[in-house]
Amino acid sequence: MGRPAHAAARAPCRRARVGGVDGARRRHRLRRPRSPLARPRAGLPRRADAAAVDQLPGAGARQRRRHEVEEVPLPPVLPRRRHLRLPGAVVRRLPGLRAVFWFGELIARGTLRQQRRISPVPAPAPVERAQAAYLGLAIGDALGASVEFMTPKEIRHQFGVHREIVGGGWLHLRPGQVTDDTTMSLALGEAILAAGGVDAQRVAEAFDRWMRGKPVDIGNTVRRNLVAFRRSGVPESRPSEHDAGNGAAMRVLPVALACFGLPERQTIAACRAQAHVTHHNEVSDAACETLALMVQDLLAGRALHEVRARRVAALNERVPAFAGTRRPRENPSGYVVDTLQAVLQALFASDGFEDCLVDVVNRGGDADTTGAIAGMLAGACYGLAAIPARWLRALDPAVRAQCAAQAEALLGACARQPVA
Ligand SMILES: [Mg+2]
Numbered sequence: 017m018g019r020p021a022h023a024a025a026r027a028p029c030r031r032a033r034v035g036g037v038d039g040a041r042r043r044h045r046l047r048r049p050r051s052p053l054a055r056p057r058a059g060l061p062r063r064a065d066a067a068a069v070d071q072l073p074g075a076g077a078r079q080r081r082r083h084e085v086e087e088v089p090l091p092p093v094l095p096r097r098r099h100l101r102l103p104g105a106v107v108r109r110l111p112g113l114r115a116v117f118w119f120g121e122l123i124a125r126g127t128l129r130q131q132r133r134i135s136p137v138p139a140p141a142p143v144e145r146a147q148a149a150y151l152g153l154a155i156g157d158a159l160g161a162s163v164e165f166m167t168p169k170e171i172r173h174q175f176g177v178h179r180e181i182v183g184g185g186w187l188h189l190r191p192g193q194v195t196d197d198t199t200m201s202l203a204l205g206e207a208i209l210a211a212g213g214v215d216a217q218r219v220a221e222a223f224d225r226w227m228r229g230k231p232v233d234i235g236n237t238v239r240r241n242l243v244a245f246r247r248s249g250v251p252e253s254r255p256s257e258h259d260a261g262n263g264a265a266m267r268v269l270p271v272a273l274a275c276f277g278l279p280e281r282q283t284i285a286a287c288r289a290q291a292h293v294t295h296h297n298e299v300s301d302a303a304c305e306t307l308a309l310m311v312q313d314l315l316a317g318r319a320l321h322e323v324r325a326r327r328v329a330a331l332n333e334r335v336p337a338f339a340g341t342r343r344p345r346e347n348p349s350g351y352v353v354d355t356l357q358a359v360l361q362a363l364f365a366s367d368g369f370e371d372c373l374v375d376v377v378n379r380g381g382d383a384d385t386t387g388a389i390a391g392m393l394a395g396a397c398y399g400l401a402a403i404p405a406r407w408l409r410a411l412d413p414a415v416r417a418q419c420a421a422q423a424e425a426l427l428g429a430c431a432r433q434p435v436a
Pocket residue numbers: 195196197233384385
């Protein structure tokens with residue numbers, strides 16, 4: 017029986033499947049263009065001589081060298097002997113070779129190791145870290161709001177592990193909707209950009225407008241002191257031992273961005289100006305300043321362990337209550353010490369953005385604020401690439417756009433004009 021036509025059509029494919037080193041080299045030879053300087057084959061006319069090559073477009077001495085010696089890729093199976101065809105100048109620079117011979121191809125003997133070019137992943141730029149911090153703040157807020165005021169046991173019972181932005185919670189939020197942590201930060205950022213710095217009067221007026229907009233959530237201390245501002249017109253609330261909540265710390269990010277690159281004392285002064293509108297308390301001040309300086313350190317590319325040694329040790333020394341426990345801080349309250357203990361434990365116990373946020377919100381309690389602060393720090397630490405795409409997609413699109421734009425604007429503003 018004669019060979020069918022389709023079998024003949026498949027024949028080249030069978031030859032192409034020849035495996036191993038020989039097969040790879042044979043296929044390479046089949047594809048390799050013939051050098052214009054190669055010896056002419058018997059019976060065939062010479063295609064180009066040396067003089068004619070120089071007249072070819074793009075041809076010259078370097079062009080001829082590329083044709084004379086070409087590289088043949090080999091598998092790394094010969095530890096003591098490698099057969100290479102490389103430009104001689106390259107071979108002479110390779111380390112560990114004892115001898116090089118010419119046998120129609122270069123034969124290099126020695127302990128040549130396979131060299132691999134590895135492109136290092138570039139560290140995120142400050143503006144990218146700033147955007148990641150702002151988006152991390154909003155994502156942590158939206159993620160944690162679903163389980164705010166729940167205990168870890170209740171979360172396990174309802175969600176197993178809570179790791180998706182699904183809305184709900186006691187505020188009955190839409191999926192991706194954020195609470196006061198994010199919206200107060202955005203209001204503060206707008207005030208800083210409009211005033212060209214952190215001006216307490218402008219900040220208090222911005223917070224007052226925010227409260228008149230009937231936000232979905234508002235803390236008792238914030239409400240009380242903003243009502244007092246409406247009556248008195250004084251933007252700085254009175255010192256109070258009852259103002260050690262986390263309401264000022266949760267919105268400190270715009271200050272950290274606006275003061276990035278400025279002397280530390282200006283960051284501290286700006287932190288106090290914005291915080292004292294609603295929270296005039298030494299413990300709250302310590303938390304706000306530490307968080308702002310940690311964000312700035314991370315924006316500058318400092319390693320997390322270095323930031324911890326630099327800032328957290330100073331915080332514990334200044335307010336020993338922050339170092340009060342080594343046990344996992346579960347069900348953290350709105351007291352800023354509880355909040356920061358949960359956040360810092362999650363941040364230093366994890367090695368990624370998602371792990372950090374999942375850890376902290378599953379501790380329950382004031383989970384939207386712990387999520388927001390942890391997201392801010394983790395975003396600044398790990399950058400945009402570490403934020404899961406599903407969380408970015410789930411976030412309210414308007415909030416997402418505002419956070420990204422404001423982060424860039426605040427970072428640019430600090431370079432143009434100092435904080436008032
Ligand atoms: Mg909230």
